[in-house]
Every structure is written in C-alpha cells, then in structure tokens.
Amino acid sequence: MRLVLIVDDSKTARLLLRKMLAKYDVDVAMAESGEEALEYLQGNKPDVIFMDHMMPGMDGFAAVKAIKADPDIASIPIVMHTTKQGDIYLGQARALGAVDILTKPASASDLSRILEQVNNRDTRIETEIEPVVVPDTVVVTPPFYGSARQSLFVLIWVVSIVWLISLYVDEQVEIKLLQQQQATTFGVIEALMNRQQTYDYGEVPMGGNRLALLETILPLLEQAGFRGAIRIEGHVGDFCLSQISLADGSEVMMLPSPELPLTACDVIGVSGAMAMRQSIAQSSGFAALRKQSQRAGAAIRIELAAYGATTPQYSYPVDIESVSTGDWNAVALDNNRVKYLLIAD
Structure with missing residues (x-):
C-alpha cells in the first residue's frame, strides 16, 4: 500500500487520521468534500479511500456511488470513516460498495485491522506486460563522444x-x-x-490545572517549532449522587458517603446532552486563551472535542448489589478526564 486518500470536511478529523497513518509509511492525500475527491481521482488512484459520511454538498454515500459507477476507479476499496455505526449502517455501506467502517474516533487497533483487511483484498487488476520484440538486425550507432574534448x-x-x-x-x-x-x-x-488527565467532581474541566498546563506548554511548543492544533478531548464520569436537603430548605445533588451501598444513589450520571456540555465547560481564563489561539496568524490553535460519558476508559462494576458508592465513584473519577492530542499541520 502506497497511497491513502482521506475525504472529510473536518480538518481536525483529516489531520488526526493522517497522524495515525504516519507509522504505516504511506503517502496521504486529503479532500474536503465528495466533489473534490472525485476531481482528485480523475488523475490519481489511491490504494484505499477513507470516506466521511456527513459532508456538505455530496455526502459520503453519494460519493461512494459515483466512484463505483466509474469503471476506472471502481476497484479502489472504500472505508466509511464516520461516527455512525451498527449492523444496519454497515449493511447499507457494503451494499453501496464500501468494504468496512472505521468508527470515529478511530483506535489504533481498528485502523490496523482495516489496513490489513484492505491489503489482503485482491482489488488490483494486474496489467499485462507486452513482450519486448528484439529486432533481428542490430544497428551499431557510432559513439557520440568520440573526441577527447x-x-x-x-x-x-x-x-x-x-x-x-x-x-x-x-x-x-x-x-x-x-x-x-x-x-x-x-x-x-x-x-x-497526558500524565495527569483526571479532575475532581464538580471541577471545571477546561480550567484550573488544565489552564495552567496550557499556559506553560504553549511557549515551549512554539519554541520547538510546532505548528498546528492542540486537540483537547473532554470526558465525564457517571457519578453516583444523592439528593441532600440544606438548612434553607433547598436541595442539591452531592456525592454520598463512600461506605453506603450503591443502591443509596438517587441518580447515576446525567443526561447525554448535559454530559456533553459538562465535558467541555470552560473557565473565563481558559475561554480567553482559546479565543486568542484562534486569531488570524496564530501558530497553535486550541480545539475542544466533547465526548461526555460515551467513552469511559475504565469499566464500572457489574455486581451492583455488592458495590459501595465509594467504589463506584472511584471509577467515575478515573473516567472524569481530559486527553490532549498534538496535531501538526
């Protein structure tokens, strides 16, 4: 495999996948839309195409149909690179001609599996080599450089x-x-x-120590010649919470005593939309630093990605009846984290 084409309207998604492909020693071309990909394919034939689904104009499925309708490029394997997943979607993608799905955000193991699958496919038609005809009469040409001069x-x-x-x-x-x-x-x-990723329950993820870290790291990266994005992924844990009555008659949700059984929790976690918002909540200082990084001509920009509670790094206890609130919330705290990625332009 020598050439990979990434089609995605998100610059961050393109650069992130290109960074993951760097260790496979392949050339990577990128297109921002289905239309741009089709134009690129008129003069180039990559070994595999990673195709986003949701794009303005021609979406991923429409682009796949157009590619498979062109006999000159129909044999190129196409992998849908998208947040969509499930057997139904996989069936739709394969019905159109895609070989598989690489779910965003991609893991190293999934990418390796996909590339191995593509390498094992017999997608190339071998071109016949015409035999070289050797003439019966050999014409000897006088040497051009005959003189010492x-x-x-x-x-x-x-x-x-x-x-x-x-x-x-x-x-x-x-x-x-x-x-x-x-x-x-x-x-x-x-x-x-990424050595210290977790933050306390109730603490603003994009602030505090994370703000101090960025203020320290940004000058070092600039001095080292880095140009690109610092992508910060926000995650929240599904904490066990109890409703506590205050002296003034109001009620708040708080972490219960750690020795209580998990069944004493009034709620576990928050709604998906609330978790998404919480995972990228910013302090005023962090918001100002991020806004400054997005000004025209800035060498390093700060990008946020909300993951909510959808991708826990650590698994929660399964035996609910024998688990204490302390044990559960210890796992939730480990999942209450931020992750940093450096994506060079």
Whole structure:
C-alpha cells in the first residue's frame, strides 16, 4: 500500500487520521468534500479511500456511488470513516460498495485491522506486460563522444551533476533528521501533558490545572517549532449522587458517603446532552486563551472535542448489589478526564 486518500470536511478529523497513518509509511492525500475527491481521482488512484459520511454538498454515500459507477476507479476499496455505526449502517455501506467502517474516533487497533483487511483484498487488476520484440538486425550507432574534448566536457558535466545531487541528498537527510527530532520532541510533550488527565467532581474541566498546563506548554511548543492544533478531548464520569436537603430548605445533588451501598444513589450520571456540555465547560481564563489561539496568524490553535460519558476508559462494576458508592465513584473519577492530542499541520 502506497497511497491513502482521506475525504472529510473536518480538518481536525483529516489531520488526526493522517497522524495515525504516519507509522504505516504511506503517502496521504486529503479532500474536503465528495466533489473534490472525485476531481482528485480523475488523475490519481489511491490504494484505499477513507470516506466521511456527513459532508456538505455530496455526502459520503453519494460519493461512494459515483466512484463505483466509474469503471476506472471502481476497484479502489472504500472505508466509511464516520461516527455512525451498527449492523444496519454497515449493511447499507457494503451494499453501496464500501468494504468496512472505521468508527470515529478511530483506535489504533481498528485502523490496523482495516489496513490489513484492505491489503489482503485482491482489488488490483494486474496489467499485462507486452513482450519486448528484439529486432533481428542490430544497428551499431557510432559513439557520440568520440573526441577527447567531448569526453572532457561530459566529465565536467557529470561531476557537476553528482556534486549537486550530493548537496541535495545531504540537505534532505538533515531535513528528515530534524523532522524526526521534532516528532520525538512533540511526542514527549504530548505524553507529559497526558500524565495527569483526571479532575475532581464538580471541577471545571477546561480550567484550573488544565489552564495552567496550557499556559506553560504553549511557549515551549512554539519554541520547538510546532505548528498546528492542540486537540483537547473532554470526558465525564457517571457519578453516583444523592439528593441532600440544606438548612434553607433547598436541595442539591452531592456525592454520598463512600461506605453506603450503591443502591443509596438517587441518580447515576446525567443526561447525554448535559454530559456533553459538562465535558467541555470552560473557565473565563481558559475561554480567553482559546479565543486568542484562534486569531488570524496564530501558530497553535486550541480545539475542544466533547465526548461526555460515551467513552469511559475504565469499566464500572457489574455486581451492583455488592458495590459501595465509594467504589463506584472511584471509577467515575478515573473516567472524569481530559486527553490532549498534538496535531501538526
């Protein structure tokens, strides 16, 4: 596999998938719409296409139909790269000609499985090689560089070309080494940013220590030459809460005593919409820093992605009857987290 085409109207989604594909040593082309993808395919034939579904204009399914209707490009495997999932959607995608679905946000294992599946498919039609006809009569051409003067000219020309090529190769090696060093530096910074991901119940996720971390990291990234986005994914835990009556007669939801049984909880978690809002709630200082990062000409922009409680990193206890509120809320706290991704332009 040599060339991959990513079709997605979201720049962040395109760059995130391109970053994941970097370790597979493939060239990556990108298109922002189905129309742009079809135009690109007129002169290029990638080994696989990752196609978003929801796009303005021509959506993903319409683009798949158009590709499969063109005999010159119909054999290219197409993988739907979308938040949609389920057997019904998979059946619709395959009926149109897609080979599989890579659900957003993609995991490394799912991407590896998809690429292995594509590599194992027999999607290429081998081109027949015409036999080379060797003529019966061999015509001997007189040497062009017959004189010593011509030979000297050729020698100078060849030496000059070799010297220029060596300079180019040395420069490319230095550039590649610098890029590798930068990638290593960015990877270390990203790992350090993710060492402390959790935040307390009731604490604003995009604020406090996370704001202090960004204010420290941003100058370091700029000095290291990073250009791109810091993508911050917000997650919330499904906390066990009890309704507590206050002295003034009002009632609030609070964490119960940890030794109580889980059945003492009045509610577990919040609605999906509320969890989404809570996962990217911002302090005023964080909002100001993010707005500053989105000004024209800024080298590094801050992007937020709300995941709510949909993707817990740690599994909650299954045996509800024997679990205490403390045990449950300890898992909820681990799932109450932010994740940082550095996405270079």
